[in-house]
Amino acid sequence: MSEDFTYLENLISNRKVVRNYKKIEFDPEKLKNISKFSVKIPTAGFSRGIEILQVTNKQNIKNIAEHFNELEYIKKGKPKWISNSICLFFILLNENAYHQRYENPDKIKSVSSKDWDIPYWYVDAGAAMMNCMLLIEEQELKSGFMGLHNTDRDGIHKMLNVPNTYKIIGMITAGVEDNIGIDKKSKTKIKKKLVHYEQFNK
Numbered sequence: 708m709s710e711d712f713t714y715l716e717n718l719i720s721n722r723k724v725v726r727n728y729k730k731i732e733f734d735p736e737k738l739k740n741i742s743k744f745s746v747k748i749p750t751a752g753f754s755r756g757i758e759i760l761q762v763t764n765k766q767n768i769k770n771i772a773e774h775f776n777e778l779e780y781i782k783k784g785k786p787k788w789i790s791n792s793i794c795l796f797f798i799l800l801n802e803n804a805y806h807q808r809y810e811n812p813d814k815i816k817s818v819s820s821k822d823w824d825i826p827y828w829y830v831d832a833g834a835a836m837m838n839c840m841l842l843i844e845e846q847e848l849k850s851g852f853m854g855l856h857n858t859d860r861d862g863i864h865k866m867l868n869v870p871n872t873y874k875i876i877g878m879i880t881a882g883v884e885d886n887i888g889i890d891k892k893s894k895t896k897i898k899k900k901l902v903h904y905e906q907f908n909k
């Protein structure tokens with residue numbers, strides 16, 4: 708903790724994606740509020756089309772790890788990640804909630820959600836993802852993120868009983884870091900200017 712930073716600034720600067728967890732016992736009750744506060748986000752038009760599915764049951768976590776082909780990664784020398792997670796959080800998108808909201812009389816003059824130049828549901832999903840990661844960090848755990856692009860998406864839907872009208876944005880993992888620093892090699896710290904003041908070129 709740096710005393711020069713606020714509590715939130717410290718939390719944000721300590722957060723990092725960790726993909727190697729220790730197998731430990733952890734009271735899942737402590738994590739109950741994470742999902743609740745993760746979805747406490749602004750949503751476009753207050754459509755509330757972002758939901759979270761939290762998985763803490765050990766056998767369910769093991770089955771999910773198998774679906775994500777964790778064994779293949781372990782065979783390639785990668786550490787245990789998903790199966791050693793204490794908890795998994797799936798970010799779910801209900802895109803219809805946005806379209807239904809924008810059909811309401813008070814939105815009649817707004818650009819239809821079907822014509823948005825930016826699909827705002829992904830913005831909202833990112834907000835929930837970041838809330839979730841920071842809430843995990845606050846519990847002194849480490850978070851990770853895994854998309855479903857290399858996974859049998861339909862199989863995951865079936866396993867979790869998620870209707871096909873929803874889209875799973877991705878899975879956030881929470882666990883206790885093993886071999887602290889093992890992820891460091893993937894962090895090529897090339898300085899990149901990401902913040903601009905007053906004008907883009909400044």
Ligand SMILES: Cc1cc2nc3c(=O)[nH]c(=O)nc-3n(C[C@H](O)[C@H](O)[C@H](O)COP(=O)(O)O)c2cc1C
Binds near residue numbers: 722723724726853855
């Ligand atoms: C939208 C998004 C998708 C990502 N997908 C994956 C993924 O499928 N697998 C993975 O291992 N990491 C994934 N990551 C994690 C990033 O690789 C990670 O955040 C990045 O390397 C920066 O690391 P840091 O958060 O520790 O600074 C994803 C991150 C984001 C924001």
